[in-house]
Amino acid sequence: MSLLRAESLSRRFGGLLAVDGASLEVPEGGLIGLIGPNGAGKTTLFALVSGFLAPSGGRVHFLGEDVTREPPHRRAALGMARTFQIVQPFAGLSVRENILVGAYLRHPGREEAVRVAEAVATEVGLGPMLDQQASALTVAGRKRLELARALATEPKLLLLDEVLAGLNPSEVRDIIPVIRAIRDRGVSILMIEHVMQAVMNLCDHVHVLASGRMIASGPPREVTADPRVIEAYLGHGAAARIAAQGAEGGAHA
Amino acid sequence: MSARDLWPGLALLALIALMPFVASNTVLNFLLSALIVALAAQGWNILGGYAGQLSFGHAAFFGMGAYATAILQIRYGVNAWAGLAAGIALGAVVGWVIGALSFRARLRGSYFALVTLAFAEVLRILANAADFTGGAAGLLIRLSPGVENLQFPSRAVFLWLVAGTVAAVLLLTAWIARGRFGARLVAVRENEDAARALGVDVLAVKLRAIALSGAVTAAAGCLYAQNFLYLDASIAYGTWISVEVLIACVLGGAGTVLGPVLGALALHGVGEVAKIVLGQVAGPVPGVDLVVFGALLVVGIAFLPRGVMGGLRRLVQRFPR
Numbered sequence A: 001m002s003l004l005r006a007e008s009l010s011r012r013f014g015g016l017l018a019v020d021g022a023s024l025e026v027p028e029g030g031l032i033g034l035i036g037p038n039g040a041g042k043t044t045l046f047a048l049v050s051g052f053l054a055p056s057g058g059r060v061h062f063l064g065e066d067v068t069r070e071p072p073h074r075r076a077a078l079g080m081a082r083t084f085q086i087v088q089p090f091a092g093l094s095v096r097e098n099i100l101v102g103a104y105l106r107h108p109g110r111e112e113a114v115r116v117a118e119a120v121a122t123e124v125g126l127g128p129m130l131d132q133q134a135s136a137l138t139v140a141g142r143k144r145l146e147l148a149r150a151l152a153t154e155p156k157l158l159l160l161d162e163v164l165a166g167l168n169p170s171e172v173r174d175i176i177p178v179i180r181a182i183r184d185r186g187v188s189i190l191m192i193e194h195v196m197q198a199v200m201n202l203c204d205h206v207h208v209l210a211s212g213r214m215i216a217s218g219p220p221r222e223v224t225a226d227p228r229v230i231e232a233y234l235g236h237g238a239a240a241r242i243a244a245q246g247a248e249g250g251a252h253a
Numbered sequence B: 001m002s003a004r005d006l007w008p009g010l011a012l013l014a015l016i017a018l019m020p021f022v023a024s025n026t027v028l029n030f031l032l033s034a035l036i037v038a039l040a041a042q043g044w045n046i047l048g049g050y051a052g053q054l055s056f057g058h059a060a061f062f063g064m065g066a067y068a069t070a071i072l073q074i075r076y077g078v079n080a081w082a083g084l085a086a087g088i089a090l091g092a093v094v095g096w097v098i099g100a101l102s103f104r105a106r107l108r109g110s111y112f113a114l115v116t117l118a119f120a121e122v123l124r125i126l127a128n129a130a131d132f133t134g135g136a137a138g139l140l141i142r143l144s145p146g147v148e149n150l151q152f153p154s155r156a157v158f159l160w161l162v163a164g165t166v167a168a169v170l171l172l173t174a175w176i177a178r179g180r181f182g183a184r185l186v187a188v189r190e191n192e193d194a195a196r197a198l199g200v201d202v203l204a205v206k207l208r209a210i211a212l213s214g215a216v217t218a219a220a221g222c223l224y225a226q227n228f229l230y231l232d233a234s235i236a237y238g239t240w241i242s243v244e245v246l247i248a249c250v251l252g253g254a255g256t257v258l259g260p261v262l263g264a265l266a267l268h269g270v271g272e273v274a275k276i277v278l279g280q281v282a283g284p285v286p287g288v289d290l291v292v293f294g295a296l297l298v299v300g301i302a303f304l305p306r307g308v309m310g311g312l313r314r315l316v317q318r319f320p321r
Ligand SMILES: Nc1ncnc2c1ncn2[C@@H]1O[C@H](COP(=O)(O)OP(=O)(O)OP(=O)(O)O)[C@@H](O)[C@H]1O
Pocket: A013, A016, A018, A036, A037, A038, A039, A040, A041, A042, A043, A044, A045, A085
C-alpha cells in the first residue's frame, strides 16, 4: 500500500506555475528521491504535501486518508514530518530543548520525552551537543538538528529537503548511513537531494521534477541516463552532445 | 527551571511577608503596589515572555479584573471573593476573544502589540464614558473590613494574600515552563513554522497563552481594586499598567520564572527612591518615575539584554561550583 499519494498537485505564484500537475507516491518502507534543477519546484511540492501551502489544484492522500485540507500540525500528528531546506532551529534553545518539542508530540510527560529526545540525538550524532545552544551549531550540526527534531515526532514518513546541502564530502559520508538506518527501522523517506552520490547510494526510486512537471521516474541509474533528465539539467541538445562526445571518444580509443 | 531555581524567589517573598513585623506602613504600601504590579507582570510574561507575543495592552485585563470586582459588589451585591473569581474568569475570556480576533487574522509582532493597545484604549474610553462603570468619577467600593469582604483591617494580611498569590503564580509558571505546554509556548516564540512542522497547533497554543495571561493580570486588577477601594478608567485601563508590566518583564528577564517579580520590585524601588531624592533636591517633580522607568529600560536593554535574570545567571556561571 502506498503511504503517500500526491495526485496532480499544482501551485501557482502569481504568473508562475511553480508546481504543475505533479504526482508521486511513496510506498510503505520506501526511500524515494526527488531531484531536479534549481527552481524546479521541489521545495514547493514538499510544502504542498506537508500542508504549509495550499495547492491550486490536486490532492494529497496520506495513510489512505485525504489530507488535502488538513493543517500542517494535523499532518505531523498523523505521522508526516518534514525538514526545512533553509534550516529553522529554535535558535535561543539548546539542542535538547529543540528536539524535545518534537518528542512531546507522542510523549506528553517530560521524563519520557527527554528520553526519546536524547535517544534521537544519539542516533543522528548530536549526543555530545545536547546542551549547546542551537545557534552555536555548525551548518552540519544544524542539518542534523533538523533531522533529529523531525525524527523525534516518530513519523511514518520523513520528508527531507536537502539535508546534505552545504556539507563537505566527509560529513556527507557520515550522514548517509544514518539515513539508511532510519529507513531500515521502518520509517519511509522522501528526500530532495542534489548530491547525486547520495541519491545513487540511498534511493530505490527517483522522481525528476523540472519546471514544475514530473518528467521522469524510475531506479536512479536509469533516470540519470534518461536524455530528458540530462537535458533538464544541462539544457536543450545536451544529451545529443554527450552521446556524440562519447562516440568520438570511443572512436579515438 | 528546577525547584532549586525557584528558591530565591520564594525566599524573597517570604522575606517580604515578614516585613509587617518590622517595617512602617509606607514601606508596606510600597510593597503592596510593587507586588500587585509583579502579579500583573507575571501574567504578561506568560504571553509576552514565553509565547513571544508582545502586548502593549495588558491594561485591558487589569482593568477588566478591577471593574468586574468593583461593579459586581457595588451594583449586584456580589461577595468580593466571588467578584475576584469572576474577574479572573473574565480576564481569561477577554484574553481569548482578543486572541481569537488577532491571532486568527495572523497578526504578529508590532501589529499584534498595536491591536492590544487599541483594545485597552477603547475599553478605557468606554469605561470613562459609561454610567455603568461610574464614568469619569470612577467607582468607590464601600469600606467594610472583614475577611469575607476581601478587606482586611491590617495591611499585613493583605500583603500576605498578595505575596501568596504571587508565589502561587511563580509555582504555576515554573510548572508550565518544565512541561509540554511550556516547551510549546517557547517553540511558538522561537519559530512558528518549525513548531507547526513538529505538530504544534500554533493558534491553540497562543489562545491558551493569552487566556491564562489575561486571567493572571486580571487577578492583579481585582486585588488592586480591593486594596485601594477606588478605581477609575485611567487607573484600571490606563497605559501606565501596560507599560509597567512590560518594563518589569524586560528588565527582570522576559520568559524566565522569576524575572517579572524581580523586575517589578526593582522598578518600583528605583522609582520610589528617585521620587524621594529628586523631591528633596528640586521639590516634587510630577512624572519623574516615568522618566526613571524609561531610563531603566534603556540601560536594561543595553547592558542586560536578557534581563536581571540573565545577568545573574551569567554571574553565577562565572564562579565554578
Ligand atoms: N512563496 C513564493 N512566492 C513566489 N514564488 C515562489 C515562492 N516560493 C517559490 N517560488 C518560486 O517557485 C519556483 C520553485 O521554487 P522551489 O523553491 O520550489 O524550487 P526548488 O526545486 O526547491 O529549488 P532549489 O533546488 O533551488 O531548492 C521558483 O521559481 C521560486 O522562485
